[in-house]
Amino acid sequence: MSEGYLKGRIRRDDIVSAAAAVYGEAGYHGASLREIAKRAGITHAGLLYHFPTKEALLAAVLERRDAEDAVREQLSAPPGLEVLRRFIALAEHNVRHRGIVEVYSRLAAEAVSEAHPAHAYFARHYREARDSIAQSFHALAETGELRPGVDPDLAALTFVALMDGLQVQWLTTPTHVDAVGSLRLSLQTLLTVPLFPN
Amino acid sequence: MSEGYLKGRIRRDDIVSAAAAVYGEAGYHGASLREIAKRAGITHAGLLYHFPTKEALLAAVLERRDAEDAVREQLSAPPGLEVLRRFIALAEHNVRHRGIVEVYSRLAAEAVSEAHPAHAYFARHYREARDSIAQSFHALAETGELRPGVDPDLAALTFVALMDGLQVQWLTTPTHVDAVGSLRLSLQTLLTVPLFPN
DNA sequence: CCTACCGATCGGTAGG
DNA sequence: CCTACCGATCGGTAGG
Numbered sequence: 001m002s003e004g005y006l007k008g009r010i011r012r013d014d015i016v017s018a019a020a021a022v023y024g025e026a027g028y029h030g031a032s033l034r035e036i037a038k039r040a041g042i043t044h045a046g047l048l049y050h051f052p053t054k055e056a057l058l059a060a061v062l063e064r065r066d067a068e069d070a071v072r073e074q075l076s077a078p079p080g081l082e083v084l085r086r087f088i089a090l091a092e093h094n095v096r097h098r099g100i101v102e103v104y105s106r107l108a109a110e111a112v113s114e115a116h117p118a119h120a121y122f123a124r125h126y127r128e129a130r131d132s133i134a135q136s137f138h139a140l141a142e143t144g145e146l147r148p149g150v151d152p153d154l155a156a157l158t159f160v161a162l163m164d165g166l167q168v169q170w171l172t173t174p175t176h177v178d179a180v181g182s183l184r185l186s187l188q189t190l191l192t193v194p195l196f197p198n
Numbered sequence: 199m200s201e202g203y204l205k206g207r208i209r210r211d212d213i214v215s216a217a218a219a220v221y222g223e224a225g226y227h228g229a230s231l232r233e234i235a236k237r238a239g240i241t242h243a244g245l246l247y248h249f250p251t252k253e254a255l256l257a258a259v260l261e262r263r264d265a266e267d268a269v270r271e272q273l274s275a276p277p278g279l280e281v282l283r284r285f286i287a288l289a290e291h292n293v294r295h296r297g298i299v300e301v302y303s304r305l306a307a308e309a310v311s312e313a314h315p316a317h318a319y320f321a322r323h324y325r326e327a328r329d330s331i332a333q334s335f336h337a338l339a340e341t342g343e344l345r346p347g348v349d350p351d352l353a354a355l356t357f358v359a360l361m362d363g364l365q366v367q368w369l370t371t372p373t374h375v376d377a378v379g380s381l382r383l384s385l386q387t388l389l390t391v392p393l394f395p396n
Numbered sequence: 397c398c399t400a401c402c403g404a405t406c407g408g409t410a411g412g
Numbered sequence: 413c414c415t416a417c418c419g420a421t422c423g424g425t426a427g428g
Contacts, residue, residue: 011413025311030227033407044407046413054407102310109307110225112300112369123371130374151383157375158360158384161367165359171310173321176328182356185349189387209397230422242423244397252423 012050012060015040020061024102027110028058028118055117062121065104079135081145084187085195087133091163091180101167108164130156137190145193155190162186210248210258213238218259222300225308226256226316253315259301260319277333279343282385283393285331289361289378299365306362328354335388343391353388360384 018039022031033054037047051057072090077083094101111118130153137152146152162183170177188195216237220229231252235245249255270288275281292299309316328351335350344350360381368375386393 027225027227027308029225032405034405043414045409045415048408049413052408105307105310108366108370109303112303112366113223119370126367126370127374150387154380154383157367158364158380161363161380162356162360163363164366165361165363166356168306168310168362169324169355169359172306172317172324176325177355182352182359185352186356189348231424232422241398243399243425246424247397250424 008050011040011042015042015047015050015057016060016064019057020065020103021099023058023061024099024106027106028116029110033057058117061103062107062118079132079139081136081140081193081195083132083136087159087163088180088184088187088195091166091183094167095170095179098171101171105164105168105171126160129160133159140191145191147190147192150190159187206248209238209240213240213245213248213255214258214262217255218263218301219297221256221259222297222304225304226314227308231255256315260305260316263302277330277337279334279338279391279393281330281334285357285361286378286382286385286393289364289381292365293368293377296369299369303362303366303369324358327358331357338389343389345388345390348388357385 015036019031019036021039022036025031026035032044033047034044036057037044040047047057051060069090072093073086077086107118108122110116111122113119134153134156137146137150137155140146141150141152146155166177166179166182170179184195213234217229217234219237220234223229224233230242231245232242234255235242238245245255249258267288270291271284275284305316306320308314309320311317332351332354335344335348335353338344339348339350344353364375364377364380368377382393
């Protein structure tokens with residue numbers, strides 16, 4: 001509650017923002033505490049006063065991302081079309097914030113190794129995304145809104161894979177890739193009802 | 199033609215193999231010449247006798263990958279079903295060689311930055327893959343083998359994205375992801391004829 | 397190809 | 413939060 005606490009929280013937020021930016025440019029292992037600290041306006045020893053190790057800072061970056069996504073996705077939505085629309089909205093948000101996509105793609109590729117400190121985070125992240133989308137596809141199947149012959153679980157897996165793959169291609173050659181349009185069209189192909197009715 | 203030349207080529211091949219392995223584990227920037235050299239059985243200074251800089255070694259790794267893919271894909275195939283079958287076969291080959299997938303995914307994520315020495319390589323790689331697959335979808339459309347309403351260019355983009363995205367999810371949680379099966383089913387969904395007739 | 401070295405940079409710590 | 417420092421490691425070079 002004191003001013004000291006508030007200032008500390010703001011400073012920590014600045015450090016986390018700077019860290020996310022540098023992770024996007026250099027990856028986690030390639031990011032130096034000195035570069036992150038410089039962008040936050042302190043020394044690298046000062047950074048280590050707020051976050052005792054390099055890994056603790058990574059954990060803070062991932063925690064903040066989860067918190068932001070939770071707000072945006074509104075966990076409250078019941079399985080169904082609305083959940084899928086929110087994933088499209090997430091993709092729309094991402095293409096307007098390239099930095100978010102960069103840090104996410106870089107960390108995901110680094111973290112395939114079980115030795116990477118963010119491995120468990122991404123394994124859980126993928127599992128939750130697949131489960132959430134699979135539940136929605138299952139719900140749509142029961143109401144006849146899923147195209148016949150489409151397997152809900154496999155569709156969920158491919159939908160998540162498509163989001164990720166489109167992001168890397170879009171980052172590499174932005175002019176040639178319409179990530180949101182492609183994602184929306186692919187999803188619509190799986191449905192018998194309009195995803196976005198006019 | 200002399201034995202000296204042959205030995206030099208074999209040694210260079212060993213270095214390139216070791217480099218690809220370390221890139222897969224640590225990424226390009228995270229890979230040290232000393233670690234690569236150790237696996238090839240020489241010192242890091244000895245490595246620099248064969249490849250003058252770290253970037254020159256990366257170029258050699260990418261060149262060899264292109265050469266291997268060219269052999270496997272048999273550039274000769276005319277646009278159509280056979281080209282698509284070969285991409286499925288490539289995915290089958292990849293899941294039996296996890297190391298190949300690791301190095302490819304890590305480098306692709308690193309190389310989204312225009313400053314990365316492999317950026318031009320991946321931009322070209324994506325463009326060529328999209329073009330090749332788009333040509334095949336266009337050919338299939340003319341013979342009625344592409345499902346009506348499917349846009350050939352957009353389908354090509356999503357097919358490439360799906361291959362990449364499935365690989366990262368498979369690397370992260372291998373037990374939960376059937377990369378080849380998902381890819382094959384997604385592709386079959388776009389067609390009016392069986393991709394693999396019984 | 398190796399030994400030996402260079403300047404630069406890394407994450408982390410001591411002490412205040 | 414900073415100054416000052418630690419041992420370790422980096423890519424690259426000199427000289428053979």
